[in-house]
Amino acid sequence: MTSAGIHAAGTAGGSYVALCGGVGGAKLALGLANVLPADKLSIIVNTGDDFEHLGLHVSPDIDTVLYTLAGLSNAEQGWGLAGETWNFMGALERLGGPTWFRLGDQDLATHIERTERLKRGDTLTAVTDHLRRKLGIAPAILPMTDDPVATFVTTDAGRLPFQSYFVAQQCRPRVTSIEFQGAAAAKPTPAALSALARPDLAGLIICPSNPWLSVDPMLAIPSWRKALSELHVPRVAVTPIIGGRAIKGPTAKIMSEFGLDVSAASIAAHYRGLIDGFMLDESDAAQSADLGLPAMAAPTIMRTLDDRIRLARATIAFCRSLSGSRLVSKGTT
């Protein structure tokens, strides 16, 4: 690892693609949106968490990214909208409707508008783009696919649809395996492939989302994995594990259940062959030698907008520092 090369390699003005899931990933996506010109950033979002609830198409990760980039998210809660109200849920409860998945009054508008547009025949990509524009968000936000992919978690409490595991059971069951129904037949969207095929593409950033639940749904789509593995620009993953713990969510728990060491090294190993560099937390800097690939250490805990911007800058700089060496290694093989 060097910090000398950070500001060296050029590619200034290049475009970036970020892959992300929900909360943790969206934080870095917001940082990137603040650092890069709008037309130089495409955020490709996991849709494996999508599900139909109350007849509505709910896309939790897309919504988290939309709300976060629109400055509307509830930062304390970690999901949903700031200033949200719950009068719909209260009334639904009175009528005996299901209340395990909480939809706020304003959030509901997103799901209803999305569902209506999907029913009309719009793609999820087109709908997401409409919502993005209406919310005043500049960078492209792209679903990983317009095809149905549904995450199922096999646990000691049975095989559960993702939201049953994640929300209803609050990740309590012990996970033995995860599958992504529909992934084998799903395709990346033309919009997402175009973002990857841009001549000015300067880097791919895997945001600090849960690799098993938020990034793997994408990697389970064969043409996605192929496209990422063939990419000729630096690909960098940012760790979701800091000091042997996850900031949020079940990442660490699942790693333990899979018998993995809860460490940045395990995350780097998970992405082996798909990344060229790994961004670990400054507190884990000592591990950088064990990763088996170029690493950079930086403060990765994102409490404030400044934290997000700082990490975005560091990640872009890391990509730039790798672009020279990557081209060299490509040249020699």
Add this chain to the structure above:
Amino acid sequence: MTSAGIHAAGTAGGSYVALCGGVGGAKLALGLANVLPADKLSIIVNTGDDFEHLGLHVSPDIDTVLYTLAGLSNAEQGWGLAGETWNFMGALERLGGPTWFRLGDQDLATHIERTERLKRGDTLTAVTDHLRRKLGIAPAILPMTDDPVATFVTTDAGRLPFQSYFVAQQCRPRVTSIEFQGAAAAKPTPAALSALARPDLAGLIICPSNPWLSVDPMLAIPSWRKALSELHVPRVAVTPIIGGRAIKGPTAKIMSEFGLDVSAASIAAHYRGLIDGFMLDESDAAQSADLGLPAMAAPTIMRTLDDRIRLARATIAFCRSLSGSRLVSKGTT
């Protein structure tokens, strides 16, 4: 007209069926619910206003009756729920969704729960009964049919679906005709027919709803009209016209557009053959001789719950007063 017979004829303990539309009708339905034992009242409600909006099955008249009988209605506004909030609508507007038909946050729960249950295969009757129970309402509330019937209004602004005329255009276009799509093929529900077939049935009450928009959808269903015309108990309509004006809504306007005199007499004439008595407002008592059928005059303006209860009592008393004469007239023909 006599007031002597009011408390004369027996049938105490008999059951009643009320036909009603939205606001005006629901007021009398509430009065009846306060006067009659729960198992002696069935309220059959217009579904001609039902429509799909934002992918949801909205039943405006059923909801008005449900909310009114549950004590949850917004009395000032005349529709919807008291203490309603509009955060969903605000968010939907931000996303570019349609806002001409306003759905409150709590109201939305009714439509979502209804739509979900209909999708599962429940009948509208079963769904309405579920909502009724959840809202703690005792008397039966029955859709006029479980089949689709849709009111269309032909106007100088074209042929409009009911809600476009009623809500979006606020009844401004001049009406030339009204049709009830699906009525010819629609059937009364077993539940509604059972209510009419009860051996203890003592009367049928047509609430002071708009005859053309709220009661005619029911009368346009052939077996409904037949069932009502063959009924062997007193059938009484309560006027929605008082002193040549309607309390609310487009009744008077439509009557003018149809070239009808805006009077209680025109309403009575509209129901000819289907009613045995007509309840007009005390201020129109002088017209009772012109109606061509037994009439009673009473205060029909329902501002308070007491007003509703008083009119319900008067209407039931009127039915009872007619039961003797009706039987006699049946006996002599």
